[in-house]
Amino acid sequence: MLYKIQNIENQIFNIKSLKELKKILVELNCLFQNQNFKELEQVNKKQIGKRINTLKQNIQIKLEALNHLKHHIKYENEKIKKQAEHDFTKPGKQYSLGTRHPISIINNQIIFLFNKIGFELCQGPEIEDDWHNFTALNFPFSHPARDMHDTFFIKKSKKILRTHTSSIQIRFLENNIPPIRIISPGRVYRNEKISSSSHCVFHQIEGLYISKNVSFKDLKKTINYFIKNLFSKNTIYRFRPSYFPFTEPSAEVDILDNTSAEQKKWIEILGCGMVHPKVLRNVNINPEIYSGFAFGVGIERMTLIKYNIPDIRIFFDNDIRFLKQFK
Known part of the structure; x- marks a missing residue:
């Protein structure tokens, strides 16, 4: 028995695993149950029992130390793993970022150009009433010009989807006095057949300038500034007589399209004119004192020309292959 105890004492210092240590602890417990231990004289039994208990205490201390070391190693390994996962020296993850829609790009460019010359941004509702969309703009109820602005009507209501952003100008004029210099961008609706060149939903920016002694010369200078800055200083354009109520x-x-060397053609880009005296009277502005000009630009049309895109319908397809080309 003493030989076994001595052997266990020698093994303790070389043990490096919890499994081996627990095995020795089981062997010590078995010594107490050994028949030889029970047959020992009382004096010897007391000395050997004390020696075994001391040995068990040493083993328990060693066991706790190894347990602590095990948990420490596990903690350090997890710490290293986490540091590896959050290594700020490693290349970052790449995320696919979206791009601005081409209509938004051109819309923002136009707003920026007119902001530079003092035009204030003004917005209004897309659902309008007849007065602001038609009547106040010199479209009497039976006027044939309303056919050009056939729109969508709200059921069981006198409300309509606006056909142009001129309705925003009327709302602004009703609540403000000249001088007035505003641009009004937004989505508009017309009951038109969808094709490569037209759509029932599109975007406009309309401009309005009301003050004293405003003339057609002021309008031409403003349009010249707009075309030369949006396209290029070499852009050739012309004014062509037209009609708006x-x-x-x-x-x-119109601007001259030079993309084809064989066939040059004129492309319409906007409508404009001097504000009709009846429109000024409808918003309680005296046309004998004040005058002004207005213009309207179709954003889709400008975008088609700017980027040489052949079909307006592609703007509404949400095709990633198309949209990712624009920054």
Whole structure:
């Protein structure tokens, strides 16, 4: 028995695993149950029992130390693993970022250009009433010009989806006095057949300038500034007489398309004119004192020209292959 105890004491110092230590602890407990231990004289039994208990205490201390070391190693390994996962020296993850829609790009460019020359941004509702969308703009109820602005009507209501952002101008004029210089961007609706060049939903920016002694010359200078800055200083354009109920005289502006060397053609980009006296009277502004001009730009049309896109319908397809080309 003493030989076994001595052997266990020698093994303790070389043990490096919990499994081996627990095995020795079981062997010590078995010594107490050994028949030889029970047959020992009382004096010897007391000395050997004390020696075994001391040995068990040493083993228990060693066991706790190894347990602590095990948990420490596990903690350090987890710490290293976490540091590896959050290694700020490693290349970052790449995320696919979206791009601005081409209509938004052109819309923002136009707003920026007119902000530079003092035009204030003004917005209004897309669901309108007849007064602000038609009547106040010199579209009498039976006027044939309303056919050009056939729109969508709200059931069981006198409300409509606006056909142009001129309705925003009327709302602004009703609550403000000249001088007035505003642009009104937004989505508009017309009951038109969807094709490569037209859609029932599109976007406009309309401008309005009301003050004393405003002339057609002021309108031409503003349009010249807009075209030369949005396209290029070499862009060739022309004013062509036209008709709009809310302006008199009225004109449409075309630019010369030089993309094809074989066939040059004029492309309409906007409508404009001097604000009709009846429109000013409808908003309680005296046309004998004040005058002004207005213009309207189709954003889709400008975007088609700017980026040489052949079909307006592609703007509404949400095709990632198309949209990711724009920054």
